[in-house]
Amino acid sequence: MLLGASVRFLSGQQTVDHASVSGRVTDPSGAVIQGAQVSVRNADTNAVSSAETDRDGRFRFSYLQVGRYLLTVSHPGFASASQSLTLTVGSSFEIPVSLGLVTKSTNLTVTAEAAVLEAARSQIAGTVQQAEIRSLPLNGRNLLDVALLIPGVSPTNTGANQLFAETAASPGQGISIDSQRNLSNSFVVDGLSDNDDASGLTGAFYGLDIVNEFQVVTSGGQAEFGRALGGYVNIVTKSGTNSLHGDAYGYLRNQRFDAA
Template identity: 35%
Template sequence: MQKLSLFLTAILLFAASAFAQSQATTGNIEGRVVDPNGAAVANVTVTATSQDTGFEKTAQTTDEGNFVLPLLQPGTYKVTTAAASGFAAATYENVRVTVGAKNTLEIALTAGGSTNVVDVSAEGQGVETTRTSISSTVDEQRVINLPTNGRNFLDFVTLTPGIVRDPTRSGDLAVGGQKGTLNSLQIDGTSSDNTFFGQSSGRTGSGRAPSQFSVDTVKEFQVNQNGFSAEFGRAAGAVINVVTKSGTNRFTGSAFEYFRDESLNARSPNLVAANRPRPAGQINQFGGTFGGPIRKDKIFFFGAYEGQRSNLPNPVVLNSLRFAPASVQALLGPKTASYNINRQQDTFLIKTDFNINEKNQVWVRFNQQNFTGTNLEFSGTTSALEHTGNSNVKTSALST
């Protein structure tokens, strides 16, 4: 009994924290219900139903015909209105909800008769006129279809105007010319910042793991550059707000394998100048996802795994060595031998979602990252093997 009480208390605490963070991981559908003449229609019941999970939320229109359906998970919804006095029921399909956005929908009722059905996706994407912040959203379709070298979802952030990879800190994102250390990365409303290094977890570059999450676990994300609300904060640069995938009422899965070796690479200018051959090097990334319902419309699961194995050369080239005295050449010559940089990483993610009722949803996510980088801490064409070292990273995160 005591264990059950502790478990229920933990769930309640998780639910409370999830509610506090939900503004950063959800979106709203809000708008107005009008009659054929454009006049407001009051006391109409408006219901939004997720086309993926069956989750429903209901609101009543005000005297001005306005309604708000808040805290909806990103995805596609069907919005319906019940038949009102003299008016037929209406159905709006494929209403898209994106993270952190207020999605406006005007529902036009018709005179009594058959249900009026409108496909919102056929009308194109609307503009959020109430937003004062500078932000952009990278949706699921772009995450799935656009290629990225290395499968790091943070590469998609550079699709936003004004954001590039920081040339002074390889792997960081420079927003509007600011240092990459000024950004903040949030995963499902939880901070994923690496406060020790002063940067986002999963930063690519020397001595760092390739990525903390598989790109296949990302549903969509929002890049807030300026003027973002107080719920984010803690960043002078950009706030990158990521939402991970969840299970749905359908069983779905994916698998992938990417392989690259030295046969597709050219010799670097340093190797050409030193008349040295192209060294061997391989990168292999593999993994998959699987998700579905545990109980239809109520409980869902989603899991993902990604592994990376890379064996890349690090040639040491000292162009001026041949002009040095013989004694210096004898001392430094053996230190110019090439060596390999190896990366071995495994990332796991498990997520469970609970639809309790229309006012309460709970999700629990666990992810694990195991990374070993051999000779990764300090490398380059002027760095000898004795000056480098290994990089070992293990992270575990449980959030809700």
């Protein structure tokens, strides 16, 4: 019984900080294709996950790490198809795939990344990706300042909204999501709750250098999030890749740059 409870907890934990891809494979007439080989390859790590379509022509990949992927579908007698995808934290995409009849080893490859509508969920959310975190100039390099880019998110006076006086683990001010109090928000880091319930901030300070991307759910969050009347800040930290990488930054405060 204890083992079963642990497994269910892990499944719920992995749902919020990963992404999923599902879809249906059909032929040119619209009939489903059973037994098609489907694979997704992570462009950063080259890790590959494979599946086979069921009798309804459906496939599903759960618990995929966020990042860039190549989806490939093949079946004997049909031209293979592939498409580039960018999976963001907490996303769930439905990808319909139509395989054409094979004509002299014809393959269909989508080189440009097509816009994919996340129709599998009804939540309202915004995602801040690595390019924005890395490129935007931030005084103080505070993650919550970037969250203000999401519609419905505004700053609050954290000191005036604390339950009791204390020094918060995270510097800066709290955020209000859809006009709710900052104490009504919930922070999730890599699938685990990380909340300072007195200040309405994260329980630890996360520098921009360790954050891969994060999602702000303003309405209709998954049941796995729980506990919050406001919104959810879903943070995913960086993981390893096949190439060496790093960051460097500095501060320069000089009177010559001050306004006269």
